[in-house]
Amino acid sequence: MSDVAIELDARRLFCPMPVIRLQDCINRQLVGTRVKIACTDPGVMNDIPTWCRINGHKVISSQEKDHEYILIVEKGKDGD
Amino acid sequence: MTRKAVALISGGLDSLLAARLIQQQGIHVEGINFYTGFCVEGHTHAIRKKDRDKVKRNNALWVAEQLGIKLHIIDIVEEYKDIVINPKHGYGANLNPCLDCKIFMVQKAYEWIQENYFDFIITGEVIGQRPMSQRKQTMPIVSSESGAEDLLLRPLCAQNLPPTKPEVEDWVNRHLLKDFSGRSRKPQMALAKKFGFENYAQPAGGCCFLTDLSYSVKLQDLWSNRGNKQYEIDDIMLLKVGRHIRPEPAFKLIIAREEGENRFLTGYKGQFQTIKTVSHAGPLALIEGDSLSAAQLELACAITARFSKGREADSVELLYADHEKDSRTVRVKPLPAQELPQEWYIA
Ligand code: SF4
Numbered sequence: 001m002s003d004v005a006i007e008l009d010a011r012r013l014f015c016p017m018p019v020i021r022l023q024d025c026i027n028r029q030l031v032g033t034r035v036k037i038a039c040t041d042p043g044v045m046n047d048i049p050t051w052c053r054i055n056g057h058k059v060i061s062s063q064e065k066d067h068e069y070i071l072i073v074e075k076g077k078d079g080d
Numbered sequence: 081m082t083r084k085a086v087a088l089i090s091g092g093l094d095s096l097l098a099a100r101l102i103q104q105q106g107i108h109v110e111g112i113n114f115y116t117g118f119c120v121e122g123h124t125h126a127i128r129k130k131d132r133d134k135v136k137r138n139n140a141l142w143v144a145e146q147l148g149i150k151l152h153i154i155d156i157v158e159e160y161k162d163i164v165i166n167p168k169h170g171y172g173a174n175l176n177p178c179l180d181c182k183i184f185m186v187q188k189a190y191e192w193i194q195e196n197y198f199d200f201i202i203t204g205e206v207i208g209q210r211p212m213s214q215r216k217q218t219m220p221i222v223s224s225e226s227g228a229e230d231l232l233l234r235p236l237c238a239q240n241l242p243p244t245k246p247e248v249e250d251w252v253n254r255h256l257l258k259d260f261s262g263r264s265r266k267p268q269m270a271l272a273k274k275f276g277f278e279n280y281a282q283p284a285g286g287c288c289f290l291t292d293l294s295y296s297v298k299l300q301d302l303w304s305n306r307g308n309k310q311y312e313i314d315d316i317m318l319l320k321v322g323r324h325i326r327p328e329p330a331f332k333l334i335i336a337r338e339e340g341e342n343r344f345l346t347g348y349k350g351q352f353q354t355i356k357t358v359s360h361a362g363p364l365a366l367i368e369g370d371s372l373s374a375a376q377l378e379l380a381c382a383i384t385a386r387f388s389k390g391r392e393a394d395s396v397e398l399l400y401a402d403h404e405k406d407s408r409t410v411r412v413k414p415l416p417a418q419e420l421p422q423e424w425y426i427a
Binding site for chain 2: 012014015016017019020023043046047050051053054055056067
């Protein structure tokens with residue numbers, strides 16, 4: 001299991017922009033790569049896991065702290 | 081050989097049904113969703129506190145999950161400006177350039193299928209469903225001006241239109257497609273029931289803020305007062321938030337209506353002059369307009385104080401800050417209600 005390879009700052013962006021940032025980043029990575037994304041729109045707690053489910057990626061962790069939402073996502077086999 | 085189609089997914093029922101009809105014919109379907117900056121999805125529930133507790137779901141993602149398909153979300157904010165500013169086919173009832181918008185999105189989808197080796201495009205359009213973009217005469221315009229031509233299939237009304245390549249080549253069976261037309265939603269609802277779809281989104285006006293009268297008035301006001309029709313993403317986001325009050329052509333106030341909007345507007349402190357009540361609980365206001373005279377600033381403060389808990393007080397103290405640089409306190413008498421004319425509200 002690899003550690004986080006890339007960190008994205010999607011704070012102050014509104015959905016679906018954080019999802020788009022994550023998608024455009026993940027699409028360029030190899031399977032198994034982990035990407036960490038920091039957001040302020042609470043909608044990401046729903047949208048990013050949904051996006052991961054339908055595109056075959058995995059949410060490794062998600063947490064909220066002081067109105068910030070941090071998710072770590074691992075690129076799956078199906079997603080390219 | 082499995083044929084592949086890309087479906088334009090708005091998040092509404094029609095695109096959900098159109099995609100399912102094609103999936104049922106053994107076609108591999110993936111979804112594409114365009115983010116213009118005006119989409120109803122997302123923002124407002126993220127901003128307003130009262131909406132924060134509602135289920136936050138992105139309908140396009142929800143639709144894709146129902147269908148079990150991949151969804152590609154594409155940021156077209158920059159390119160889309162030209163469509164909003166200069167629509168060749170004009171606007172609808174408000175500032176919605178629906179026909180140009182449709183053509184543009186199908187054109188982008190056409191580029192996408194070429195890059196990704198897909199065979200055709202599907203949309204949830206229905207003849208006569210929407211007054212501007214979904215009329216019988218406009219259907220061929222969308223097909224030809226987008227460049228997609230007969231690779232654009234509308235499964236919900238295909239039987240009312242000339243056969244497209246996927247039908248002619250027998251990739252799909254035309255007899256299994258639909259002949260919906262008109263404004264009635266009943267056939268769609270019956271089909272949704274048959275497919276077992278529930279809890280789908282039913283947007284009233286359309287898929288974006290440009291169909292909204294109050295939003296369009298604010299956008300028009302922004303353009304008129306700037307003397308040109310340009311906008312940045314922050315401009316169009318701010319039009320979705322707060323009370324917009326323009327006492328004079330030279331400046332406009334954006335005043336938060338509640339805590340969530342206060343927090344949202346706080347993020348713009350570095351880009352705007354701001355006013356915040358300090359002696360009483362009250363909203364944050366952004367000032368849009370440069371070099372205000374002392375009298376104009378006092379008026380701006382008096383209006384902001386009007387929306388604070390000190391509205392009945394003899395005087396209210398406020399903090400004025402210029403792009404987070406200089407700041408000073410100002411003391412004013414809140415503007416009495418009768419001195420705040422309705423015409424100052426932009427809505
Ligand atoms: S409602 Fe908005 S997004 Fe939908 S077709 Fe019209 S302009 Fe485009």
